[in-house]
Amino acid sequence: MTLSGWRRDRGTASLSEVHKSVPVSSVGPSWRKALAFFGPGYLVAVGYMDPGNWATSLAGGSRFGYALLVVALISNIMAVILQSLCARLGIATGRDLAQACRDAYPRVVSWPLWLMAEIAICATDLAEVIGTAIGLNLLFGIPLEIGVIITALDVFLILYLQNKGFRWVEALVITLLGVIAVCFLIQIIMADPQWGAVIRGFAPTTDIVTNPDMLYLALGIIGATVMPHNLYLHSGIVQTRDYGETVEDKRSAIRYATLDSTIALTFALAVNASILILAAASFHATGHTHVEELGDAHSLLSPLLGSAIAPSLFAIALLCCGLNSTVTATMAGQIVMEGFLDIRLAPWLRRLITRVVAIVPAAAVTIAYGESGTAKLLILSQVVLSLQLPFAIIPLVMFTANRGKMGALVAPRWLTVLAAITTVIIVALNVNLLFDFITGYGSTAGY
Template identity: 45%
Template sequence: MAMNFQELTGLCEAAWHRNIAFVAADSRNCSASDAAGIASIDQISDGGNEQPGGSPDGAPRARGRWFSFLGAGAMVAVGYMDPGNWATALGSGAKYGYQLLSVVLAASVMGLVLQWVASKLGVVTGRDLAQLCRAHYSRRTTIFLWITCEIAIIACDVAEVVGSAVALQLLLGVSLIVGVLMSAVGTCAMLALQSRGQRPLQIVISLLIFFVGLCFVVEIALANPSWGGVLAGFAPSPALLRDAGMVWFAAGILGATVMPHNLYLHSALVKEHARDGDDKSISDAMRGVNIDTFGSLSVAFTVNAALLIVAAAVFHASGHDDVSDLADAHRLIAPLVGSRWASIVFAAALLACGLNATVTGTLAGQVVMEGFLKLKSTRWMRALLTRALAMGPALLAVGAFGEHGSNQLLVASQVVLSLQLPLAVIPLIRFSSDAGLMRHFRIARMPLALAWVCAAMIVLLNAALIWQLATGA
């Protein structure tokens, strides 16, 4: 019995280490540089002292236990529910009712397909997308891809800064400028949780996601939408590529849902899940990763659809189709639904989404910097860098245009993400379908065709957006 107990203990400990390896190394297994506060993604994934074919303490790996691979999907799904989604869903729902629900569904399906491809690439190759780009592309191309990805990360972080600032203004009555500064403090507080290990951060993120979901259950119950209209909205509208406003919001929804840096991040978070490299460990890892990815992104889709449904049911149905600002939505939602709790729940859920989304941008920035350039930095340095770059345009928009300018910046930031997306998607599909890299695990036939269809739809929508902007239609 003693031996069996030791084996069980070893298996549990191995599962624990595998579950947290994608974000933070446990202090007992940190390398000397990690102990000094320098934790690169590679060092985090390596876990410090792990021996080939085993866990850090030499215990056998827990194989075939899908729950040991959970976590990466939830971290990525956080980016699918950031304040940028709120701005695009609010504006599109208020102006066009339920019509753009088809875009939310299509963007969510595309995100699911592409995140699955990204996770498979990381598990099978043991490298993330940025590392593969550096290895297979020229130096000039690598630098170009890195710069465009950094632009996408900054655009995403702008949305998080402004969205959190608006939420703080609505809840506490502070100015937007003060809210922007307070959001930076909130980022530091979220990152400080990692000093106690990964588990506290995971618990907080999970609780915030659950809280956001609960908030929208309340909002939908208060809004009382037309479910017939909701179902009709999932059918694509023929006006989608003709109406300039629809194209703008559709590109924003796409950029807010399928974020380019999330593809880099997901491949990095799972790349150590099958360290043995044999078919069995890869299959076991993919089983758990798929459950994690599909479950987490399904929750993200539900929240995004609920955002648009509430906006359509409350604002569009009452004739307020010009509501595109978060502050205006907060002010109007309570009297329109007849409950003061509606505005409180609205602002609280927005703040929870903004705080949660700070983690994604920081980790993604670290992944792309190390993957493309082999430059390593602490999370604190990376968080300060991205926040400093994001606070500039956020403060400028808030100071120059006030609340309405901040909302326009939110939507524009998501359009920037949409325009950057093909530069991550096309290399991702090429690498994941390469037999030399993926062996018999490469995507082929129907999954490959579906991935290219997603890429084609992204390029088509961006081309339509550029055409609309160029012609002024």
């Protein structure tokens, strides 16, 4: 289907080596079609439970108990809306978000957008590299600087699995997510939270608005939820399905892809809520109200829960999160470079470049300053992400609302309105967080 709203041909397909490599049957029961689309949503969900989010959830649970669970819920709803637009863009137009930006804007605009996206992905990868290194340190005692170097090996793992088929990459990610879920389930059973308070935590409360410290942390949870690389990633990997070329085929594909991402993001909500619940039940309930560092949480779990296995489960979950996040971040890096510049590099070379850019500053800081330096580097990476976020969300909402570009598959008006409201909220919160970072409010608030 050729759409008049695009100025030029798409060029080479997104992730061309696996483009439409997963067959989708045009006949058969609905559950079989749904299973064919099962996978990409979980790669996207990884970004919503990466190590960069753990500290915020730990701080929220340890300081305010279960009260901020409602914020995690609102963040998840926003993520569902935006990721559904990513799937719609990729399926309806055959373009990922990077390719769409290259087509829609002149080079004087698209090239700076590419540069900002690359910086954001490097910042994302930096957080995942540090998180993985901390997980290796907590679990095996490997020094942080050595752990940072070890994370480079995932380049070869991704290449090997992708050569076997994209389903293998999805299987690895989903398996690691399963391990994470089991680890937190066991820890929560050990912690024995107050389930009545957990349920009440998902209800809105005026305390979030009236308490400045709680408001600041709530803004952090929402503002750091949607990451730029996830928007590029989803619009690319959804095209690994061979869903057909007719409008009805694509309409059906959008429905199943949205179902996949919605279920996967609900799983991500469960994991994020589990971190907050664990912190509330283990730390807040025992008077440890300022637990923010991953290492502190790890060391306190054993004496508080009365089990030596609890910190090991925490470290295993962190390591799995870090490994998963590095896989998806490097894949997003490939989509961004190829989409914006229409330059094709060997997949191993592209991933190696992305990883080296992230490893060099991470290794330098860990060698020079140790764990305290990595914590500061994580904060800086989140600020970089907040700066880039509007330049990914705004084009996404505009493209999917444009009938000339989307044709009959243009986003419904109600969905565009919800996405626009979500965009305004996220951008405003990120601007607020950036302002607080510059003025130093976060320090005065205790974070």
